[in-house]
Amino acid sequence: MITTTDLTKVYRSRGREVTALAGVDLHVRPGEVYGVVGTSGAGKSTLIRCVNMLERPSSGTVTVDGVDLTALAGGENRAGKDLREARRRIGMVFQHFNLLSSRTVQQNVELPLEIIGLDRTQRRRKAAELLDLVGLTDKARSYPGQLSGGQKQRVGIARALAGDPKVLLSDEATSALDPETTRSILKLLRDLNEQLGLTVLLITHEMDVIKSVCDSAALMRGGRVVESGALTDLLARPGSELARELFPLSEFGTGHPGATVLEITFQGDAPAQPFVSQLARTYQIEINILGAAVETIAGRMVGRMRVELPGSRHDNVVPIGFLREQGLQVDVIETANGAVA
Amino acid sequence: MTWDQMQELMWPATWETLQMVGVSTVCTVVLGLPLGVLLVLTAKGGALQNQPVNKVLGAVVNLARSLPFIILMIALFSFTRWLVGSSLGWQAATVPLTVGAIPFFARLVETNVREVDRGLVEAVQAMGGNTWTLVRKTLVPEALPGIVASVTTTVIALIGYSAMAGTVGGGGLGDLAYRYGYLRFETAFMWVIVAEIAIIVTVIQLAGDYAVRRLANRGRGGGRTRLLRPRADTDLVAS
Ligand SMILES: Nc1ncnc2c1ncn2[C@@H]1O[C@H](COP(=O)(O)OP(=O)(O)OP(=O)(O)O)[C@@H](O)[C@H]1O
Ligand SMILES: [Mg+2]
Numbered sequence: 369m370i371t372t373t374d375l376t377k378v379y380r381s382r383g384r385e386v387t388a389l390a391g392v393d394l395h396v397r398p399g400e401v402y403g404v405v406g407t408s409g410a411g412k413s414t415l416i417r418c419v420n421m422l423e424r425p426s427s428g429t430v431t432v433d434g435v436d437l438t439a440l441a442g443g444e445n446r447a448g449k450d451l452r453e454a455r456r457r458i459g460m461v462f463q464h465f466n467l468l469s470s471r472t473v474q475q476n477v478e479l480p481l482e483i484i485g486l487d488r489t490q491r492r493r494k495a496a497e498l499l500d501l502v503g504l505t506d507k508a509r510s511y512p513g514q515l516s517g518g519q520k521q522r523v524g525i526a527r528a529l530a531g532d533p534k535v536l537l538s539d540e541a542t543s544a545l546d547p548e549t550t551r552s553i554l555k556l557l558r559d560l561n562e563q564l565g566l567t568v569l570l571i572t573h574e575m576d577v578i579k580s581v582c583d584s585a586a587l588m589r590g591g592r593v594v595e596s597g598a599l600t601d602l603l604a605r606p607g608s609e610l611a612r613e614l615f616p617l618s619e620f621g622t623g624h625p626g627a628t629v630l631e632i633t634f635q636g637d638a639p640a641q642p643f644v645s646q647l648a649r650t651y652q653i654e655i656n657i658l659g660a661a662v663e664t665i666a667g668r669m670v671g672r673m674r675v676e677l678p679g680s681r682h683d684n685v686v687p688i689g690f691l692r693e694q695g696l697q698v699d700v701i702e703t704a705n706g707a708v709a
Numbered sequence: 710m711t712w713d714q715m716q717e718l719m720w721p722a723t724w725e726t727l728q729m730v731g732v733s734t735v736c737t738v739v740l741g742l743p744l745g746v747l748l749v750l751t752a753k754g755g756a757l758q759n760q761p762v763n764k765v766l767g768a769v770v771n772l773a774r775s776l777p778f779i780i781l782m783i784a785l786f787s788f789t790r791w792l793v794g795s796s797l798g799w800q801a802a803t804v805p806l807t808v809g810a811i812p813f814f815a816r817l818v819e820t821n822v823r824e825v826d827r828g829l830v831e832a833v834q835a836m837g838g839n840t841w842t843l844v845r846k847t848l849v850p851e852a853l854p855g856i857v858a859s860v861t862t863t864v865i866a867l868i869g870y871s872a873m874a875g876t877v878g879g880g881g882l883g884d885l886a887y888r889y890g891y892l893r894f895e896t897a898f899m900w901v902i903v904a905e906i907a908i909i910v911t912v913i914q915l916a917g918d919y920a921v922r923r924l925a926n927r928g929r930g931g932g933r934t935r936l937l938r939p940r941a942d943t944d945l946v947a948s
Contacts, residue, residue, distance in 0.1 A: 445756050456837035466831065466832040468851060479836065479838075484837075531837070
């Protein structure tokens with residue numbers, strides 16, 4: 369639904385060049401919620417703004433719903449007719465809501481409808497529908513200044529949906545909200561995704577957001593996507609940085625010097641076997657459980673466990689092989705004395 | 710001079726001043742508002758970014774603003790005569806007043822419009838709105854409280870200039886104060902006129918402040934502080 373190929377963006381200001389995007393290939397499938405995470409300055413906002421050409425990429429292409437937007441005339445400050453038409457099919461929500469304080473909630477939602485050129489009756493009907501969808505019917509005549517942050521973002525979402533977009537872009541839409549409001553907004557996004565088949569590309573710096581609503585995710589660093597894929601695949605990928613971030617075990621102990629520390633990941637549909645006791649019984653070894661956690665990610669149960677086996681890695685080749693045979697994902701992690709996996 | 714005599718002179722002069730200022734204000738807003746918006750749009754990063762045009766507009770505005778009003782008035786003599794058919798009377802005075810106020814007002818509007826949150830501009834662009842939509846539905850409505858304050862400032866400046874215009878044939882209160890108060894030593898009468906101008910200025914300032922408060926309070930205070938009441942959408946939510 370959204371594809372970028374070798375997207376680059378270089379900002380030039382007073383002779384200095386900043387490479388915000390250094391060749392990004394992103395592939396968002398229809399109907400999925402795709403999250404992009406990364407540290408500040410990684411280029412996340414630049415990427416999402418390139419998707420609807422609020423920022424003109426320096427090179428590369430952006431295709432949304434089969435339309436190559438990079439080929440359409442116009443740019444950052446002034447878009448050509450075709451680009452404006454295309455943008456009407458791409459909704460966008462913002463961190464700071466960007467609602468017009470001079471208009472009521474209903475009039476804010478009507479603005480994109482005015483741009484599309486609907487008449488007053490149609491606009492009213494559509495705005496009422498949208499406000500109902502986001503649960504704000506009773507606030508139609510309030511001004512944005514009279515709403516809470518969460519309500520404002522709901523208006524922002526209703527407005528973004530006005531043009532019946534297939535794609536919704538969201539740049540840190542929940543970053544200005546408290547945790548509870550964040551949850552309700554994320555739930556709304558997920559519901560819209562399911563009810564309307566809306567494809568959502570969202571930027572966030574919170575792993576929790578990815579964990580609770582995304583089907584797929586990408587990790588950005590220094591203008592590049594360093595890792596991406598469906599969450600379930602990421603969790604099964606050995607050494608995946610995203611998986612470790614999504615499911616951190618860092619608060620658990622790191623084991624004793626000379627021992628081997630393993631991280632075992634198991635996903636919901638794999639039979640929950642008592643593999644630890646099996647391992648201990650079969651190989652007659654002392655297993656120390658450093659920590660374990662189970663969470664729901666992308667709608668599936670995922671468990672992770674950190675265990676310590678006595679002896680070096682070489683001594684444990686057989687037990688590790690045994691675990692992998694059980695269909696478990698096993699990562700050997702660096703131990704306290706610096707022995708590398 | 711008796712109060713009756715004063716009144717007989719004052720009311721026509723007051724009316725002249727009000728007409729002079731009123732007509733100039735309307736013309737200034739009609740011409741200065743687009744100019745101010747254009748200054749923002751053509752600036753770097755604006756929707757109609759165009760450095761040469763922006764530079765030229767800026768230079769013309771600066772030049773017009775640095776001309777002393779009296780010189781502007783004399784310089785515009787023949788233009789005024791061509792436009793109004795006379796270079797005397799309050800009608801004639803509106804021409805230099807308007808020309809002098811346009812750049813002043815345009816600069817104020819430029820500042821007001823530039824203060825509109827860049828995010829709103831982006832939101833409209835992301836919706837697929839064109840430049841005209843941007844100006845009409847976002848920049849001007851969002852900057853409206855500031856623009857109204859700027860109009861107030863401009864009206865008051867125009868009252869000041871209208872006194873000057875009055876002394877060189879424009880009529881109005883300034884002329885009256887000058888002729889009687891200064892030339893005929895009717896000091897008391899002069900002070901009456903000064904007081905009247907002060908009252909007019911105060912009333913305009915208060916009215917302007919009130920309007921700005923009303924506009925700026927949309928959505929903050931109660932739901933009733935609404936100058937531009939949204940039209941006829943009552944039935945939608947009344948239920
Ligand atoms: N208009 C601009 N002009 C110059 N440099 C810019 C501009 N916008 C962004 N940059 C630079 O591009 C890089 C990426 O910025 P971007 O806003 O995309 O980061 P981000 O990942 O969204 O960060 P954050 O999490 O803080 O929002 C940064 O180094 C930033 O300084
Ligand atoms: Mg950002």
